[in-house]
Amino acid sequence: MRIGELARRTAVSERSLRYYEEQGLLAARRTGGGHREFTESAVDRVIHIQKLFAAGLSSRTIADVLPCMRDCDGGPAAVATPSLVETLLGERARIDARIAQLASSREVLDEVIEAASGA
Template identity: 65%
Template sequence: MRIGELARRTGVSERSLRYYEKQQLLTSERTPGGQREYGEWAVDRVIRIQVLFAAGLNSTKIGQLLPCMRDPDGAPSERADGLLVAELAGERQRIDRMIADLVRTRDVLDEVIDTASQPGRERAAA
């Protein structure tokens, strides 16, 4: 598939896909005319990359991690070494803290919404 189709299927801009290639997170073949061609596997790869970016990982860490992740059709091509495992454990702790912070924030919002939704709780005009 061409870059435009991959962008449509994943919801990721063509510019981002080019960036992923530049960072060696994604590879493509080139047609005789120089256009990028991707296999069906690229859809899953791009979705994984997006999930990892959304979790706050940088492109270097993602590049280290991707070969250690199981592809939909097989086993990982590499095993994470002890240093990468330690770094990923730290990332997991950071994500756990973010989740806890978000839950606390949601609880505060729920309280404000609940209080504001009760009858007779409208603020008096100043």
């Protein structure tokens, strides 16, 4: 499939897809006319990339993580290095801390809403 179709199917801009390719996160073969052609598995790969970016991972970390994830390329997953596992544990701890901060903020808002509504 061409880049426009991949963009439509994943709701990711063509610009982002080009960036993913530049960063080594996504591979495309080139036609004789120089157009990018992606395999069907690129849809799942882009979805995985989006989820990892949403989790706050850098493109460099994502490049390390993708080979360890199943269903991206249809092949067996690589084994994560201890260093990568440590990085991911740190990212998870960062996310957990952010969740705790958000929960605390929600509690404060709940208190303000309750006080403002006269309940």
